[in-house]
Amino acid sequence: MKASKSGEFALIDRIIAEINKVKPGEWNALVSGIGDDAALIRTRSRYQVATTDCLVEDVHFKKSFLDWNALGWKALAINLSDIAAMGGTPNYALVSLAIPLNTEVEDVLRLYRGMLEAARESGTIIAGGNISRASEIAVHTTVIGEVPARGKALLRSKAKKGDLIAVTGRLGAAAGGLRTLAGSLHAARIDAEALEKAFWYPQPRIDVGRILVKNGIRCGMDVSDGLVADLGHILEMSRAGARIEAARIPVHPSVAVLGFEGLDLALTGGEDYELLFTGKKEAIEKVAAEACCPITIIGEVTRGAGKLEVVGSDGKLIPVENGGWHHF
Amino acid sequence: MKASKSGEFALIDRIIAEINKVKPGEWNALVSGIGDDAALIRTRSRYQVATTDCLVEDVHFKKSFLDWNALGWKALAINLSDIAAMGGTPNYALVSLAIPLNTEVEDVLRLYRGMLEAARESGTIIAGGNISRASEIAVHTTVIGEVPARGKALLRSKAKKGDLIAVTGRLGAAAGGLRTLAGSLHAARIDAEALEKAFWYPQPRIDVGRILVKNGIRCGMDVSDGLVADLGHILEMSRAGARIEAARIPVHPSVAVLGFEGLDLALTGGEDYELLFTGKKEAIEKVAAEACCPITIIGEVTRGAGKLEVVGSDGKLIPVENGGWHHF
Numbered sequence A, B: 001m002k003a004s005k006s007g008e009f010a011l012i013d014r015i016i017a018e019i020n021k022v023k024p025g026e027w028n029a030l031v032s033g034i035g036d037d038a039a040l041i042r043t044r045s046r047y048q049v050a051t052t053d054c055l056v057e058d059v060h061f062k063k064s065f066l067d068w069n070a071l072g073w074k075a076l077a078i079n080l081s082d083i084a085a086m087g088g089t090p091n092y093a094l095v096s097l098a099i100p101l102n103t104e105v106e107d108v109l110r111l112y113r114g115m116l117e118a119a120r121e122s123g124t125i126i127a128g129g130n131i132s133r134a135s136e137i138a139v140h141t142t143v144i145g146e147v148p149a150r151g152k153a154l155l156r157s158k159a160k161k162g163d164l165i166a167v168t169g170r171l172g173a174a175a176g177g178l179r180t181l182a183g184s185l186h187a188a189r190i191d192a193e194a195l196e197k198a199f200w201y202p203q204p205r206i207d208v209g210r211i212l213v214k215n216g217i218r219c220g221m222d223v224s225d226g227l228v229a230d231l232g233h234i235l236e237m238s239r240a241g242a243r244i245e246a247a248r249i250p251v252h253p254s255v256a257v258l259g260f261e262g263l264d265l266a267l268t269g270g271e272d273y274e275l276l277f278t279g280k281k282e283a284i285e286k287v288a289a290e291a292c293c294p295i296t297i298i299g300e301v302t303r304g305a306g307k308l309e310v311v312g313s314d315g316k317l318i319p320v321e322n323g324g325w326h327h328f
Helices: A008-021 A068-084 A105-121 A174-183 A187-198 A207-216 A227-238 A260-268 A282-289 B008-021 B068-084 B106-120 B174-180 B189-199 B206-214 B227-238 B262-267 B282-289
Strands: A031-032 A039-042 A048-054 A090-101 A126-132 A138-147 A164-168 A219-222 A242-244 A275-279 A295-302 A308-311 B030-032 B037-042 B049-057 B090-100 B125-133 B138-147 B164-168 B219-224 B239-247 B274-281 B295-302 B308-311
Touching: A008 A105, A008 A126, A039 A090, A048 A068, A048 B090, A068 A138, A068 A164, A068 A187, A068 A207, A068 A219, A068 A227, A090 A105, A090 A207, A090 A308, A090 B049, A090 B138, A105 A126, A105 B219, A126 A242, A126 B049, A126 B206, A138 B049, A138 B090, A164 A282, A174 A187, A207 A282, A227 A242, A227 A260, A227 A275, A227 A308, A260 B090, A260 B262, A275 A282, A282 A295, A282 B227, B008 B106, B008 B125, B037 B090, B037 B125, B049 B068, B049 B274, B068 B090, B068 B106, B068 B138, B068 B189, B068 B206, B068 B219, B090 B206, B090 B262, B106 B125, B138 B295, B164 B282, B174 B189, B174 B262, B206 B274, B219 B227, B227 B239, B227 B262, B227 B274, B274 B282, B282 B295
Parallel strands: A090 A126, A242 A308, B090 B125, B239 B308
Antiparallel strands: A031 A039, A039 B049, A048 A138, A048 B037, A090 A138, A164 A275, A164 A295, A219 A275, A242 A295, B030 B037, B049 B138, B090 B138, B164 B274, B164 B295, B219 B274, B239 B295
16 A cells, blocks of 8 residues: 555554564663654663764665665664764664655555664664655654763774774675665675675674773774775874775675775775774774674874875775765 | 755865854753764753654745745754653754755755754754755754653643643644745735744744643643644543634634634644643643743543544534644
């Protein structure tokens, strides 16, 4: 049935029914959820971390390769990743959904099911939302989390000269997945599946974010625009420089097979939602021992304000100007 | 200059500059704002109220009568109204903006200026946001506020038989304004100005919301879908009925001149963002003495579950089925 035929309130009732299928976690934070003017939530900490991000048709995905369940997962996961990038714990999410009138109700429910999977895995409550018609699909999601204290957060401005630079997981797969879905990259079937999964189902590194803070790391962010662009944000806000080695970049195996193109995707592709952070060697080693994903040291923070050097395996600098994903 | 020519980061820098022009209030809640993965905020209370709402081109406004400053004001104000409708105090907002590439940078700044006016008047911090291109303009805004304690909130489910029903301010002007702007209602010039202002610049009743809670009122919401539809939400969630008198409805003078059409706008028009609440006569009288806007008793809560009767001045029932604003 189309959303237009179902009507707004009937559609909202079906969404609420999906949300109510998910059992609340141990921390019974939700005093009053969907159905009132605003959600009412009890928090543990007075220090909140809050972020919002959106996925818009024809900007972040094409209808030709849209997977509604995946869209729901990703819409929440990219916000959870921002909370992880602050070293925070997510508490609740608000979802503002815009859909064309001819959208199938079942597709909207698929979107919510995907989102609820990401919510359940991360202990996040879908506390409220809004639905409007629009000419294209857009999912605007806000996540509110918390950190235990003022100083217990990862900021972009805290990189210090001499810090090592490290990254979680493998890079380049999400951008490879987008290109595979859009038909501009032809990978072997097994790689294509891995790449498309990396594009649609990013894994927010919430546990690692907390491990970083626990071990005294104070500078971090997530890789959403691409490694080079995001490291640039850290350098700009920390008034520092960096030197990273191309040979150390943990290129995802499914794009590493592409050679230099794979390295380029890892450096500038974006949407990997891994954590990029800086800190002392000993702290990073402790993090690596605790984290359940690879932690790779890729370079170090230098004095040169804003200057980023990427050194190739031949010792020469690789030009990286204009790297990263721009929304315009 | 068009947004496409300015580029994403330059546009964000200009938006940040606008936001930084506004001095923070006494409560220095913002630890770290725009520029990091998430905003970091310190709150007073552990009980949060959180809401999200959007304004989308061709659904909530037409480009033909778009006023960017007003759009910014309204995008925030409608969310502030939801916080008011919980009896809460707004703390901070996150703004997810979607704009076509050919949008003028100056128009985006106008939008933010309008939003910042509403933020300043209500003591709300614009703590973060996101910007994306899209084929149509959409402003998705989230506001997080707080209430002092669990029971100190207005809920839709708390109406009790015998409660009187009251509403703040005057109704029908916002819907009259929309019709005037769209050209389907021709009002005298002086009325047209008042109506258009009511449509674009709703005044969130934050102070009244707090006065309600302070005086023991426990049931309230804001009038966004229209008086009949919204009272219907209260009745459904409170499993109660209501009987209201048409002659008591505080129809806005600029639509009251239209006779029955004015009453209809007040009953079903929506977007007035006044507060609708129920409580004991003595509590309402105390509220009326403290509030800086008119408080009008329009009827009472009855036993009949979900049943709403609107009694005309001739004593006969006025049919009100299918009243209110639907988004589909």
